[in-house]
Amino acid sequence: MxxxxxxxxxxxxxxxxxxxxSTDTEGExxxxxxxKHEVYCRPLISYYLEGKTDLTRMNYRGEDFYTxxxxxxxxxxxxxxxxxxxxTVTVSDGSVLPYDAVCVAAGSSPFVPPMEGLDTVEKxxxxxxxxxxxxxEQAITPESRVLIVGAGLIGLKCAxxxxxxxxxxxxxxxxxxxxxxxxxxxxxxxxxxxxxEHGISFLLGDSVAKFERVAGVESSAEGEGAFSxxxxxxxxxxxxxxxxxxxxxxxxxxxxxxxxxIGGNVNRGIVVDDRMATSIPGIYAxxxxxxxxxxxIGANRVLAIFPNAYMQGHASGVNMAGGExxxxxxxxxxxxxxxxxxxxxxxxxxxxxxxxTTPESIKRLYVKDDLLKGFLLIGCHERAGIYTSLIRxxxxxxxxxxxxxxxxxxxxxxxxxNRRKKFGGVV
Amino acid sequence: MKRVYVNEQWCLGCHLCEYNCAFANSxxxxxxxxLAGKPIYPRVHVEGHDNISYAVSCRxxxxxxxxxxxxxxxxxxxxxxxxxxxxxxxxxxxxxxLVCPYGALLPGEDGAMQKCELCLSNSSGEPACVxxxxxxxxxxxxxxxxx
Ligand SMILES: Cc1cc2nc3c(=O)[nH]c(=O)nc-3n(C[C@H](O)[C@H](O)[C@H](O)COP(=O)(O)OP(=O)(O)OC[C@H]3O[C@@H](n4cnc5c(N)ncnc54)[C@H](O)[C@@H]3O)c2cc1C
Ligand code: SF4
Ligand code: SF4
Numbered sequence: 096m097x098x099x100x101x102x103x104x105x106x107x108x109x110x111x112x113x114x115x116x117s118t119d120t121e122g123e124x125x126x127x128x129x130x131k132h133e134v135y136c137r138p139l140i141s142y143y144l145e146g147k148t149d150l151t152r153m154n155y156r157g158e159d160f161y162t163x164x165x166x167x168x169x170x171x172x173x174x175x176x177x178x179x180x181x182x183t184v185t186v187s188d189g190s191v192l193p194y195d196a197v198c199v200a201a202g203s204s205p206f207v208p209p210m211e212g213l214d215t216v217e218k219x220x221x222x223x224x225x226x227x228x229x230x231x232e233q234a235i236t237p238e239s240r241v242l243i244v245g246a247g248l249i250g251l252k253c254a255x256x257x258x259x260x261x262x263x264x265x266x267x268x269x270x271x272x273x274x275x276x277x278x279x280x281x282x283x284x285x286x287x288x289x290x291x292e293h294g295i296s297f298l299l300g301d302s303v304a305k306f307e308r309v310a311g312v313e314s315s316a317e318g319e320g321a322f323s324x325x326x327x328x329x330x331x332x333x334x335x336x337x338x339x340x341x342x343x344x345x346x347x348x349x350x351x352x353x354x355x356x357i358g359g360n361v362n363r364g365i366v367v368d369d370r371m372a373t374s375i376p377g378i379y380a381x382x383x384x385x386x387x388x389x390x391x392i393g394a395n396r397v398l399a400i401f402p403n404a405y406m407q408g409h410a411s412g413v414n415m416a417g418g419e420x421x422x423x424x425x426x427x428x429x430x431x432x433x434x435x436x437x438x439x440x441x442x443x444x445x446x447x448x449x450x451x452t453t454p455e456s457i458k459r460l461y462v463k464d465d466l467l468k469g470f471l472l473i474g475c476h477e478r479a480g481i482y483t484s485l486i487r488x489x490x491x492x493x494x495x496x497x498x499x500x501x502x503x504x505x506x507x508x509x510x511x512x513n514r515r516k517k518f519g520g521v522v
Numbered sequence: 523m524k525r526v527y528v529n530e531q532w533c534l535g536c537h538l539c540e541y542n543c544a545f546a547n548s549x550x551x552x553x554x555x556x557l558a559g560k561p562i563y564p565r566v567h568v569e570g571h572d573n574i575s576y577a578v579s580c581r582x583x584x585x586x587x588x589x590x591x592x593x594x595x596x597x598x599x600x601x602x603x604x605x606x607x608x609x610x611x612x613x614x615x616x617x618x619x620l621v622c623p624y625g626a627l628l629p630g631e632d633g634a635m636q637k638c639e640l641c642l643s644n645s646s647g648e649p650a651c652v653x654x655x656x657x658x659x660x661x662x663x664x665x666x667x668x669x
Contacts, residue, residue, distance in 0.1 A: 136593055136594050139613060147613050152594075152611045154595075155595040156595060401591065401593045402590060406590050430617040430619065431615070437616055439616065476620070478625030480587075480618075481625050484623035499571055511574065517581070517623075518530070519528060519529075520665060521665060521666065522583050
């Protein structure tokens with residue numbers, strides 16, 4: 096009977112469990128979970144604060160998941176070392192777990208750059224885990240003025256989540272636009288406008304020089320100077336942002352330490368092949384901590400997104416159990432909405448750009464070497480998965496009616512032969 | 523498992539399947555009271571271009587990208603192979619729309635995603651789109667799994 100150890104208990108771990116069980120119903124699975132929660136939907140922590148879901152519905156796979164799959168979970172402990180020679184994992188409670196195959200599904204950790212005065216701020220939070228969200232929920236009141244450092248996906252989702260529960264939100268970022276890693280200037284401006292319409296203010300192209308505790312100012316009902324337990328962030332530009340609750344959403348770093356410590360191949364993430372195997376036999380990695388192949392750039396990179404984590408996890412599980420599953424079509428993709436305005440992005444923005452814009456929508460399709468390489472859609476996302484499939488399958492655009500496809504994603508742009516396969520067979 | 527398949531050469535583009543779908547999933551007794559005078563939110567959609575048209579609904583994929591991608595764990599595969607959705611879990615993030623290669627997912631009237639579940643648990647009991655198609659342009663049958 097094979098012994099499997101999974102380090103981490105996020106969606107990549109869930110995928111790994113399901114992957115193992117699709118191949119091996121007998122083996123013994125042990126999960127080491129630093130967080131004291133069953134696997135939950137991490138991206139829903141902002142929806143939780145917004146009241147759009149609750150703790151029960153956020154549970155990713157339901158109550159019987161671990162029993163049904165015969166998985167033992169060690170909650171509240173961490174793996175502290177992998178010992179490849181002994182084929183064991185050391186756990187923080189002192190126990191040592193033998194393995195035949197281990198999957199590192201350890202996700203990422205918040206990255207906090209040094210900022211002067213940060214240690215004086217009492218109410219400061221990251222926004223990565225359910226416990227972060229619950230702690231933030233405890234700290235905010237309808238009077239809170241919240242400063243969020245980082246206008247990326249996590250910072251802005253946090254802003255959306257608490258917007259109706261606090262007095263004001265200011266978001267600052269070194270970049271001069273919101274969501275700078277996935278949106279271009281014009282798309283970012285559209286999103287920013289939407290967020291501003293909902294009362295969120297921005298300090299972009301700016302960063303915190305210093306946090307200062309505002310001494311002796313009592314909270315008072317009216318206007319200026321109404322700081323309570325308050326701080327001011329002095330920005331490099333000279334601007335000042337008063338706040339009482341701070342959220343740090345600058346960025347994350349992949350948890351590569353366990354594999355790095357034993358000489359495994361790491362870069363920004365733990366380098367894996369298309370079977371999710373690391374450079375060390377018997378050790379696999381999946382999800383936000385891994386660096387797998389990105390089909391749109393033809394090289395490895397960390398793809399810290401939920402679908403990728405599940406699929407890498409699943410592939411790792413199948414391969415750990417002796418089956419064969421390749422995950423060789425990873426790519427960056429995001430569907431992200433704020434206050435009803437949705438942006439969808441995928442792939443790489445390189446090559447010739449076909450674009451179509453209206454006051455409410457933007458569509459950009461990037462074409463290179465007869466292939467769709469990437470896209471950016473705001474306010475026009477119907478059937479966008481058809482575009483994604485062109486990227487994933489590397490469909491030569493000369494084989495389809497791309498003129499029609501440009502107008503809107505549709506299977507009508509494929510040949511009737513191709514459609515017969517899609518809609519007349521099992522896919 | 524039985525799935526819905528398209529015979530595109532027989533489709534007239536009459537959109538009757540869309541109405542039958544919306545009705546079957548309305549929980550109402552009469553089509554007129556269920557559908558008259560309001561926008562409908564069917565789970566099958568007639569697509570086409572020039573002289574072709576065909577009805578698209580979920581393919582119940584063997585490797586369902588939507589299920590693997592849903593950030594809320596709302597989409598799932600039932601024991602019978604049918605891909606279903608716990609709509610109360612959906613947070614309308616549209617990630618499934620971003621990955622479904624067939625354009626088979628669309629939001630319902632309340633904004634939560636909805637999809638074809640083959641009418642197995644509504645009053646129709648079998649795909650209403652197929653039952654009502656006068657031209658056999660969509661059929662519900664076993665075509666075997668390619669393994
Ligand atoms: C607010 C927010 C919104 C998001 N929104 C989206 C979205 O809309 N769409 C999308 O695609 N993605 C989104 N993401 C990203 C998505 O959540 C991640 O890509 C995904 O959860 C990664 O899963 P994972 O299993 O690889 O890692 P994680 O979910 O991070 O799980 C790793 C787990 O391992 C644990 N761990 C770490 N080290 C150890 C150790 N040594 N021993 C034991 N346990 C350990 C950690 O505590 C953690 O619980 C969002 C993320 C956040 C934070
Ligand atoms: S919704 Fe799309 S991806 Fe999901 S099973 Fe149906 S056709 Fe496949
Ligand atoms: S829109 Fe709903 S069903 Fe689709 S991925 Fe998001 S939560 Fe899941």
